[in-house]
Amino acid sequence: MSDRADIALTAATADIDVRAITEAEYPEWLRAVRAGFLKGPVVPAADVEARRAQFEPGRFIGAFEGDRCVATFRSFAQEVTAVGGGFVAADAISAVTVAATHRRRGLLTRMMTRDLAAAKDRGDVVATLIAAEYGIYGRYGFGPATSGTVWTVDVTRAGLDPRGPALDGARIDLVDPDVVRKLGPELHDRVRRATPGAISRGDWWWQLHTGAVRTDPAWTEPFYALYRAADGTVEGLVAYDVDDKWADTMQPSNTANVRSLIASTPAAERALWHYLCSIDWVMRVKSDWRAPDDLLPHLLPNPPAAGVAMHADWMWVRILDVVRALEARTYEGEGELVLEVVDGSGLAGGRYLLEAAPDGASCTATTRSADLTLDVGELGRLWLGDESVVRLVQLGRVREERAGAGRGADALLRTSRRPWCLDMF
Numbered sequence: 058m059s060d061r062a063d064i065a066l067t068a069a070t071a072d073i074d075v076r077a078i079t080e081a082e083y084p085e086w087l088r089a090v091r092a093g094f095l096k097g098p099v100v101p102a103a104d105v106e107a108r109r110a111q112f113e114p115g116r117f118i119g120a121f122e123g124d125r126c127v128a129t130f131r132s133f134a135q136e137v138t139a140v141g142g143g144f145v146a147a148d149a150i151s152a153v154t155v156a157a158t159h160r161r162r163g164l165l166t167r168m169m170t171r172d173l174a175a176a177k178d179r180g181d182v183v184a185t186l187i188a189a190e191y192g193i194y195g196r197y198g199f200g201p202a203t204s205g206t207v208w209t210v211d212v213t214r215a216g217l218d219p220r221g222p223a224l225d226g227a228r229i230d231l232v233d234p235d236v237v238r239k240l241g242p243e244l245h246d247r248v249r250r251a252t253p254g255a256i257s258r259g260d261w262w263w264q265l266h267t268g269a270v271r272t273d274p275a276w277t278e279p280f281y282a283l284y285r286a287a288d289g290t291v292e293g294l295v296a297y298d299v300d301d302k303w304a305d306t307m308q309p310s311n312t313a314n315v316r317s318l319i320a321s322t323p324a325a326e327r328a329l330w331h332y333l334c335s336i337d338w339v340m341r342v343k344s345d346w347r348a349p350d351d352l353l354p355h356l357l358p359n360p361p362a363a364g365v366a367m368h369a370d371w372m373w374v375r376i377l378d379v380v381r382a383l384e385a386r387t388y389e390g391e392g393e394l395v396l397e398v399v400d401g402s403g404l405a406g407g408r409y410l411l412e413a414a415p416d417g418a419s420c421t422a423t424t425r426s427a428d429l430t431l432d433v434g435e436l437g438r439l440w441l442g443d444e445s446v447v448r449l450v451q452l453g454r455v456r457e458e459r460a461g462a463g464r465g466a467d468a469l470l471r472t473s474r475r476p477w478c479l480d481m482f
């Protein structure tokens with residue numbers, strides 16, 4: 058561990074030990090996670106056993122007062138798709154909790170400082186997380202890099218042919234979980250390569266989402282519908298459940314809740330949404346968390362039939378290595394940009410020259426005068442192309458050192474489609 062992890066302890070937490078947990082401490086750590094997320098402190102034995110496969114020495118951090126775990130933090134290896142389809146090594150952070158009795162004494166700061174230093178030492182390019190609340194992670198250099206939108210489609214107003222999608226030789230089949238585990242990962246790999254902001258799904262994800270591993274006693278098996286193109290290629294997969302609601306007059310009033318819909322072609326995407334909207338008894342279709350520029354509303358003849366049910370920041374990114382992060386992505390335009398990156402933690406700050414072109418980019422430390430000055434969190438916000446530099450200049454979050462530099466930076470950094478992180482972690 059580097060000396061970046063050494064921080065001054067306040068008197069209030071000096072007697073609390075922040076360290077990696079042992080496997081024997083895993084049940085106590087899980088109890089603390091559940092309590093921190095207000096789920097009740099009792100962890101069913103089956104849950105502990107199911108989760109044991111996930112345990113990784115060194116990556117599960119706990120804060121202990123004696124034997125009692127009062128704070129939790131976990132990170133794991135992840136790949137994030139950069140703009141252009143390259144995969145970048147990420148330190149994915151989750152299960153962050155501090156006991157209600159121990160909050161606001163710096164325990165999160167201690168765990169985060171330790172984890173980010175370790176990630177930097179390991180050579181991870183970015184750290185990622187999905188924030189429970191907007192105000193928590195900016196102070197650690199994270200910026201909201203993607204957002205998510207949940208849509209609700211009023212099927213009766215959508216204007217789609219109730220007979221279902223015209224498949225032109227393609228087919229949609231209901232399949233069992235074992236088929237999903239067999240065919241899903243390869244499809245997902247194609248989808249994530251084409252989707253900046255997407256993250257890797259390990260075997261655990263497929264096990265958990267097909268019921269092979271159960272951590273939640275209330276989990277029920279969804280329907281899985283698989284789309285195969287006319288040549289047999291698997292191009293789409295949707296997992297959904299239906300809530301079995303009937304109106305007083307015995308009219309069907311069901312909502313199909315999409316747990317996950319992935320498609321590697323627009324044809325598969327269009328067909329699967331149409332399929333969902335044509336299931337008898339289903340009056341509403343509620344989507345999973347999708348990109349804010351998802352095709353969905355415009356796949357309907359009457360787009361306003363899809364309303365935004367929820368919209369929020371989704372995956373946050375903390376750049377740990379500016380050079381590798383900026384070289385890992387592609388650029389549609391050509392140009393140079395000098396960035397003064399401010400990072401109070403000392404992990405990634407410095408002045409960098411980005412020389413970008415459609416056929417490749419280089420990023421190097423420079424002494425040239427800066428075009429823009431920005432906090433590392435703002436760079437995280439910009440990295441996947443979702444935010445406008447001009448807007449951040451207007452908000453006072455990025456400073457233009459040269460007039461017009463914001464517009465020039467947007468021409469390099471912005472992308473035609475918005476990034477999308479498909480998963481919660």
Ligand SMILES: CC(=O)SCCNC(=O)CCNC(=O)[C@H](O)C(C)(C)COP(=O)(O)OP(=O)(O)OC[C@H]1O[C@@H](n2cnc3c(N)ncnc32)[C@H](O)[C@@H]1OP(=O)(O)O
Pocket residue numbers: 093094150151152153154155156159160161162163164165166167186187188189190192193196
């Ligand atoms: C990736 C994930 O797992 S997201 C899940 C996050 N977990 C939760 O939301 C569960 C409920 N909340 C908690 O467990 C805790 O309150 C935590 C983890 C959010 C914060 O832990 P704490 O130990 O209290 O944080 P810590 O004392 O290190 O605070 C550091 C700073 O962040 C601020 N802060 C902490 N929590 C919040 C918050 N929810 N909103 C805004 N600011 C916050 C503190 O005020 C402090 O600010 P300061 O440095 O200006 O004084």
